[in-house]
Amino acid sequence: MILVVAKGIVILFAIVFFLAGGIMFIRPLLFRSWIAKAGSTPLINYSEITIRLIPAMAMVYVAPETKLPLFFQLFGWIMIVTSMVL
Secondary structure (H helix, E strand, C coil): CHHHHHHHHHHHHHHHHHHHHHHHHHCHHHHHHHHHHHCCCHHHHHHHHHHHHHHHHHHHHHHHHCCCHHHHHHHHHHHHHHHHHC
């Protein structure tokens, strides 16, 4: 059950990642204004960093079940470490 939820989180994260890339390509000024708001207050900044830990932990958890386990583990751990440093 946990594996299914973790896979869903990773898939949702991938969709959000691709949508963000599409918005960045199509409407860069709009995306830039959203990014500016991301660090505008400590609450928003720390919330974003904390929320980023969820897909990172899910990536590390599902890594052995993927075709590219090293990539998922490495990317997940990089996200976890950078979140902790920030």
